[in-house]
Every structure is written in C-alpha cells, then in structure tokens.
Amino acid sequence: MSEELNKTELAEAGGKTRLYVTADLGEGVAVTLDEGQTHYLLHVLRARAGNLISLFNGRDGEWLAEIAEAGKRGVTATCRKQTAGQHGTPDIWLAFAPVKKTPSDYLVQKAVELGVSVLQPVFTRRTIVTRINEERMAANAVEAAEQSERLTVPEIRAGVSFDKLLASWPTERRLLFCDEGGDAKAMTQAARESRGGPTGILTGPEGGFDPAERAAVRALPFVVPVSLGPRILRADTAALAALAIWQSIAGDWS
Amino acid sequence: MSEELNKTELAEAGGKTRLYVTADLGEGVAVTLDEGQTHYLLHVLRARAGNLISLFNGRDGEWLAEIAEAGKRGVTATCRKQTAGQHGTPDIWLAFAPVKKTPSDYLVQKAVELGVSVLQPVFTRRTIVTRINEERMAANAVEAAEQSERLTVPEIRAGVSFDKLLASWPTERRLLFCDEGGDAKAMTQAARESRGGPTGILTGPEGGFDPAERAAVRALPFVVPVSLGPRILRADTAALAALAIWQSIAGDWS
Known part of the structure; x- marks a missing residue:
C-alpha cells in the first residue's frame, strides 16, 4: 500500500x-x-x-x-x-407490525438506509405474521448499513405484543402514531415539534390497528397521532415515508 | 340494494x-x-x-x-x-432509471401510493436494464391505484434516453435532480420552493449518474439539485423518499 x-x-x-x-x-x-x-x-x-x-x-x-x-x-x-471519524445516527426508533417476508426484508433494508436507530417488531391484533426471523433481520440490517455507508448498525429488538410495547415505552420518548384517520397532525408538523428529542414512529399491519388498539395508544400522553396524506399506504410504504420525512425535518438531512 | x-x-x-x-x-x-x-x-x-x-x-x-x-x-x-367526487392528484412527475425487476415493481407500486402523476423511465449511461415492460408497469400502477383509493391512475410513459429526457423536458416544469453530492439544496427547501408549480423528480440508477450526465443536467435552468441526506440510498429508496417529502410539503398531505 x-x-x-x-x-x-x-x-x-x-x-x-x-x-x-x-x-x-x-x-x-x-x-x-x-x-x-x-x-x-x-x-x-x-x-x-x-x-x-x-x-x-x-x-x-x-x-x-x-x-x-x-x-x-x-x-x-x-x-x-x-x-x-465515528459519528452517530439520529435517535429515531421504528416500531412496526411485521408483514409478509419480502416486504419485511425490504422494510428493514430501506429503514436502515433512511437512518433508523432501533427496529422494533410489534405484534398487533391484525398482524397476520406470528413469528419473525430476527437473525434474517439482523443480516439484512448489516448488509444495508455496509452499502449505505452508515457507521452504525441499528439495534434489532425481539418482537413484542402491542400491549407490552405501550406498557414498556419510555415515557420521555415521543411516539408518532401513523394513524389512518381521525384528527391527526401532519407528519411535517409532528417532525418539527420532535426536533432534538428522542422519538419513535409506530406503523400498523395491513388492515391497520383495531379500534381498541387505536383508543389505547391515543390515550397515552407521549403519543402524537400523525397523518400521511389522503391515500391509503401499505404498511411498509407508511413506515418509509414517515422515516424519510422525519429525517428531512428533524434528523440529519439538513 | x-x-x-x-x-x-x-x-x-x-x-x-x-x-x-x-x-x-x-x-x-x-x-x-x-x-x-x-x-x-x-x-x-x-x-x-x-x-x-x-x-x-x-x-x-x-x-x-x-x-x-x-x-x-x-x-x-x-x-x-x-x-x-373526482379530484386530482398533485402534478408531480417521477423520472427514474429502471432497476432490476422486483425493485421496479416495488418502485411503481410505492410511487403510485405516494401520489405520483407521471412515471417516466429513463435510460442513463449506467443503467443496466435495457428494456422495460410497460404493460407490467401499467398493470402494477392500476393495482396500486385500486388499493390506495386513488381516483386516478398515473400515466406510464415509454422509456427514453437521458439526452432525450433533458431535450424534451418542458422548461416551465422544475426538475428536482436527486444528486449524490455537490452543492445540492435540502429536499425540504426545494419542495417548499416548488409549491404550486409543475414539478418533476429525477433519480438515477444503481451507481448514480456519470460525470458528463451530472454536468449536463446541472447546466439546465429548470434543474434544482437536491440532497437526500448523508447516507447512500438505493435508487428506489431515493425516489420514494423524495416523493414522500415532496407530497408532505408541496403536495396534498396537509
């Protein structure tokens, strides 16, 4: 050399x-x-x-x-x-209901490129997938980190139930709840308001959250329901759109 | 009934x-x-x-x-x-270098959900794919429109060479050029400045644009080079991130 x-x-x-x-x-x-x-x-x-x-x-x-x-x-x-030199990745978690194999692989890859720091699978009532392959998720995450020139690999957490996710969520961390309707805030505004603070994004399964889940999550003080526009997005599209918008406004894109 | x-x-x-x-x-x-x-x-x-x-x-x-x-x-x-009642979709075009089969299917599906109005495949020097299946693209677009509750189906254009794209681009339509480096504007700012005007997004192939292409596109008066953050995004991730951010700031998400 x-x-x-x-x-x-x-x-x-x-x-x-x-x-x-x-x-x-x-x-x-x-x-x-x-x-x-x-x-x-x-x-x-x-x-x-x-x-x-x-x-x-x-x-x-x-x-x-x-x-x-x-x-x-x-x-x-x-x-x-x-x-x-080492530098960090913005502190943004993604809690997502796993979908079928290929979309999950795709979601992990894209979320890593978009700079997620923690990937947290969550099983909701309408989640059809009952098991996730954490090893496969971790391998996908490493590969995406290598190719996207990240200096970190996100943490892949073990899957948890929806109830457990809410019960164990750190209360100082704002949770942007990607809701399908109701009086939700525009994602751009929610991202601006979350600048500088620990934040997570929660997206549902195909078919969305059920009414009891929606009521439970909306009742929590750290939750901010957000809207991702007038069209119905697939579960993986919603997660990636929310992450991209968050990074561009509150993350390390500017 | x-x-x-x-x-x-x-x-x-x-x-x-x-x-x-x-x-x-x-x-x-x-x-x-x-x-x-x-x-x-x-x-x-x-x-x-x-x-x-x-x-x-x-x-x-x-x-x-x-x-x-x-x-x-x-x-x-x-x-x-x-x-x-009928209502339109924002006037946002996506010109993209096609990638291998599954990512292209995925890109079309996601771009339709994210409310693109025109999909324009473009062959750049580093584009490996030499043919595109327009029928397949159109079928994917219809399916995504049906599922996302759009009231429109985007127009799928025939593939064109990079030179032809630039030569035939309508000069009154701003073109957000998703560049990999240089003095590019943050996507959020470019989206704010494009509010209310006809806009297109241009994304490259795996491997990016070559230097001559980059120089040619940057020299055009209607082109705005934009940045999508510090990580290297795959071609399809870049297109979807740019579309999501544009819709959230200049499109119909608020």
Missing part, C-alpha cells in the same frame, strides 16, 4: 468493499473476518493479500484495512488508516 | 373491491368489466349478481356499482351511487 495516497484516494480504494465487524479497530490492529465475510472475499471478490477493504464497527469510525492473509485458514485484515 | 344505506355504509360495502375501468361512469350506467377483472370477480371473489363493488375511471369520481350479470358471458355492473 502506497503511503502517498491521500484520504480521498484511500476511501475510494477501500470503499467498494465495506464490512461491518464487531472487533475493535485502530492503527495496526489485525481483524479476523467471519465465515460469511471470508467466503465473500475469497470466492466472490477473489481477494488476495494486499487488497484494501473498509471496516467499521459502530464505535471506531471507518478504517481502511489491508488484507494480510487470505487462505484456507481464513482472512485477516490490518487497519492502516482511519478514513472517517 | 337497500335504498336506506347512507354514503359511508355504501362506501364500506363497495370499498373492499375497487376496480379501475376506462368506460364512462354515471347514474344507471352499465359497465362491462374486462377479462382480468371478470376472472378475479368470478373465480377469486366468487361474486354474484347483486354484490356491490366500487368503480373509478380517473374522470367521474368513485361509484358504487351493483353486479347485474356474472356468468360465462362476463360480468356487468350498474352504477348506483357516486361515493366520491
């Missing part, structure tokens, strides 16, 4: 392969990559010793690392230079 | 099956449904004479219609009552 490369050139060199690791990162630190990453590097990218990749772990920024060993015993890469 | 049903009850009765037709709609008008709709009504819903459905055509509002005939010769429904 040439010592003459500047920071931008270094970032470009490593930028094409960007991997999330859990190990600490720092000048000269050697990182052993996991089985999936090893397979990807050896058999998809045909990487060899001396190639450059980028690593991040959600704590130590982004590092350009040089592959030191690439063989049957695995792949090890040595951190050479920090190419980005 | 009981004459005592009020407007809300009528809408609920017909609301579950909502079909787009091209024929004129009006009091007592009989509409013959097409082959796909006939199959759906007879073999999926097992509809029978006397059942109620909702019809819209993009011009005459929404009508509750009673199935008059349902048999081998097809399905005919008679308009009984207008349940919603």
Whole structure:
C-alpha cells in the first residue's frame, strides 16, 4: 500500500468493499473476518493479500484495512488508516407490525438506509405474521448499513405484543402514531415539534390497528397521532415515508 | 340494494373491491368489466349478481356499482351511487432509471401510493436494464391505484434516453435532480420552493449518474439539485423518499 495516497484516494480504494465487524479497530490492529465475510472475499471478490477493504464497527469510525492473509485458514485484515471519524445516527426508533417476508426484508433494508436507530417488531391484533426471523433481520440490517455507508448498525429488538410495547415505552420518548384517520397532525408538523428529542414512529399491519388498539395508544400522553396524506399506504410504504420525512425535518438531512 | 344505506355504509360495502375501468361512469350506467377483472370477480371473489363493488375511471369520481350479470358471458355492473367526487392528484412527475425487476415493481407500486402523476423511465449511461415492460408497469400502477383509493391512475410513459429526457423536458416544469453530492439544496427547501408549480423528480440508477450526465443536467435552468441526506440510498429508496417529502410539503398531505 502506497503511503502517498491521500484520504480521498484511500476511501475510494477501500470503499467498494465495506464490512461491518464487531472487533475493535485502530492503527495496526489485525481483524479476523467471519465465515460469511471470508467466503465473500475469497470466492466472490477473489481477494488476495494486499487488497484494501473498509471496516467499521459502530464505535471506531471507518478504517481502511489491508488484507494480510487470505487462505484456507481464513482472512485477516490490518487497519492502516482511519478514513472517517465515528459519528452517530439520529435517535429515531421504528416500531412496526411485521408483514409478509419480502416486504419485511425490504422494510428493514430501506429503514436502515433512511437512518433508523432501533427496529422494533410489534405484534398487533391484525398482524397476520406470528413469528419473525430476527437473525434474517439482523443480516439484512448489516448488509444495508455496509452499502449505505452508515457507521452504525441499528439495534434489532425481539418482537413484542402491542400491549407490552405501550406498557414498556419510555415515557420521555415521543411516539408518532401513523394513524389512518381521525384528527391527526401532519407528519411535517409532528417532525418539527420532535426536533432534538428522542422519538419513535409506530406503523400498523395491513388492515391497520383495531379500534381498541387505536383508543389505547391515543390515550397515552407521549403519543402524537400523525397523518400521511389522503391515500391509503401499505404498511411498509407508511413506515418509509414517515422515516424519510422525519429525517428531512428533524434528523440529519439538513 | 337497500335504498336506506347512507354514503359511508355504501362506501364500506363497495370499498373492499375497487376496480379501475376506462368506460364512462354515471347514474344507471352499465359497465362491462374486462377479462382480468371478470376472472378475479368470478373465480377469486366468487361474486354474484347483486354484490356491490366500487368503480373509478380517473374522470367521474368513485361509484358504487351493483353486479347485474356474472356468468360465462362476463360480468356487468350498474352504477348506483357516486361515493366520491373526482379530484386530482398533485402534478408531480417521477423520472427514474429502471432497476432490476422486483425493485421496479416495488418502485411503481410505492410511487403510485405516494401520489405520483407521471412515471417516466429513463435510460442513463449506467443503467443496466435495457428494456422495460410497460404493460407490467401499467398493470402494477392500476393495482396500486385500486388499493390506495386513488381516483386516478398515473400515466406510464415509454422509456427514453437521458439526452432525450433533458431535450424534451418542458422548461416551465422544475426538475428536482436527486444528486449524490455537490452543492445540492435540502429536499425540504426545494419542495417548499416548488409549491404550486409543475414539478418533476429525477433519480438515477444503481451507481448514480456519470460525470458528463451530472454536468449536463446541472447546466439546465429548470434543474434544482437536491440532497437526500448523508447516507447512500438505493435508487428506489431515493425516489420514494423524495416523493414522500415532496407530497408532505408541496403536495396534498396537509
């Protein structure tokens, strides 16, 4: 690796392969990559010793690392230079009723790109999906974080019932309830009012919340019902639209 | 059909099956449904004479219609009552570089829910997809319009080259260019400034626009480069985020 490369050139060199690791990162630190990453590097990218990749772990920024060993015993890469300092992602949670497989994969991927910090599946009365694959969700989240150049991976929480979600919700965290009707606030206004404070977004399943759920959530002091316009949005569209608008007004898009 | 049903009850009765037709709609008008709709009504819903459905055509509002005939010769429904007056969808175009099959289907579906008025595929230098299936796009758009309770179906245009798009773009229509970098305006600000005027959104392929394309589009007087935040968004995420933010600020969401 040439010592003459500047920071931008270094970032470009490593930028094409960007991997999330859990190990600490720092000048000269050697990182052993996991089985999936090893397979990807050896058999998809045909990487060899001396190639450059980028690593991040959600704590130590982004590092350009040089592959030191690439063989049957695995792949090890040595951190050479920090190419980005660590910075956070806005504190925005998404509590969502899981939908069928492909839309859920899609929702996780898009929510990560749009900068969600916590993904919380919630089972409502009309939620048809009864189990979620948290491992699959986590793998999707890592992949989306790698590709979107995030420096963090969102937390994937275990699924909870709707009642438990409301009972355990931190009362200082505003909850924007994506309601289908009634006297809801425009999302733009709710986002402006949530600036600088911890916030969550709650979206329902196909078919919406049932009347008892709607009444229960609307009665809570930290809940703000919000409207997403005159058309009926699918569950995943609603979650992504709400996140995009929130980021553009109260998040890190400006 | 009981004459005592009020407007809300009528809408609920017909609301579950909502079909787009091209024929004129009006009091007592009989509409013959097409082959796909006939199959759906007879073999999926097992509809029978006397059942109620909702019809819209993009011009005459929404009508509750009673199935008059349902048999081998097809399905005919008679308009009984207008349940919603016609109203438009905001004048917002989306010009997008098509991506692989599933994301394109997804993009069309979501863009229709989010209230796009024109969908314009555009082939850029880095667009890998070389053909688009306009029929499939149109069918997806109709289905999304039916399910999202739109009263219109967006226009699906034939794909054009990037150069042709720019050369034929109506100069009075502002074009929000979703750029990946440079001195772009925040999407919220660009949306505020586009209020009340004809507007389009332009998003690129996976891999973005090439430098020559970027220079060409930025040189045009009607183009406003906009930013969608610090993370790299996939092509379809960028299009949906831009549309959602535009609708919430300059469209019909407030």
